[in-house]
Amino acid sequence: MEFKQLKYFVEIVRNGGMTQAADYLFVAQSTISKAVKNLENEFDVTLFDRSQKHIKLTDTGEVFYDKAVEFLTLFDHLTLELNDIFEVQRGHIRLGLSPMIKVDLITDSLENFHKKYSNVTYEVTEGGGKAVEHYINKDEVDIGVTTLPVDSSKYNSMPLYKEELFLVVYKSHKFAQRAQVAISELRDEEFVLFHDDYYLRDMIIENCRKEGFYPKTVAKISQLTFISNMIERGLGLSIVPRSIAEQMSNDVRMIELKGEKIYWHLGLIWKKGAYVNNVTNEWIIFLKESLKKK
Structure with missing residues (x-):
């Protein structure tokens, strides 16, 4: 069965005859007639009662017509939806x-x-x-x-984008009034670090190791608000990108890291x-x- 055969069959019914359907579709009447005959042969059914002067569907033809219309409608909707997707609608x-x-x-x-x-x-x-x-x-x-x-x-x-990393501490921390702090000075500090699935945590650990120590971790957290709250309560310090530091409260101080700048890409x-x-x-x-x- 071909798509065109279904289309021809439906238009015969809608237009009231093969001649009218052929005119509507701009094809030869013999093409229309052949398409219907092929459908009947393929499904071993009779779609039209040819004993009548005017075109009339058989009982089988009625069912076939309803399903053909349903199929063609679904196909039209599929085409529209695919076009929407291809056109980014x-x-x-x-x-x-x-x-x-x-x-x-x-x-x-x-x-x-x-x-x-x-x-x-x-x-x-x-x-x-x-x-x-x-x-x-x-x-x-x-x-x-x-x-x-x-x-x-x-x-x-x-x-x-890339961002510079900064040290963040509570306002009463001993480093709070400093303009710069070296990572080596953080050896005895307690860190609030990100959870294991954050590459930022790996960066912090790697830069501490370069200075000969592993950061003492008081907490591993994935929620930014919770990290900020921990620092605000003086429970530790952290190293974060500038945009994150700037979102923290006025009780948190953002301090530049001394030496070669560290960037997060x-x-x-x-x-x-x-x-x-x-x-x-x-x-x-x-x-x-x-x-x-x-």
Whole structure:
């Protein structure tokens, strides 16, 4: 059975005869007649009562017509929906994000993108950089934000921004009035660190090890608000990106780290060779263009 055969059959019924259907479809009447005969032969049925002067469906033809109309309607809807997707009128973006990033950078982009494509929907899953990579590997999200660089054999990447890291302490801490503090001076301090799935935690530990010590950890936390509250209560100090430090309360002091500056590089990544839908590809381009304007 061919799609055209169904179409011809339906138009014969709608137009009241083969001649009228042929005129409507701009095809020869013999083509219409042959299509119907092929359908009848394929299903071993009689669709039209040919003993009548005017075209009339048999009982089988009535059922066949209803199902043919249903099929053609579903096909038309499928075509419209696929066109919407290809033209980025519809679609779904699955994004993995760390709560430690500049959230406004992503939400501003999504807001502007949504104004342009109002039928696009979004799903955001939170987690540290390692968790985001895990989500991508398991196809639980399509794209995500993590620390760069990443394994280029596994992921495509697009740089977003880099931030300097700062020491944050409670206002009554002995370092609170200092302009700069060296990491080596933190040897005996208690740290509030991020959870294991955050690359930022690895960076802090690595820089402490370069100075000959492993940071004493009083807590491992993944929620930014809880980290801030721990510091505000004098339960420890931490090292965070500038944008995170600036979100903390006035009771927290942000202090520059002495020596070579330490930067946190963030980027958008997606799995190499994996299917990425049209709307997600379009948003990646949209985000890239918006970054150029900043």
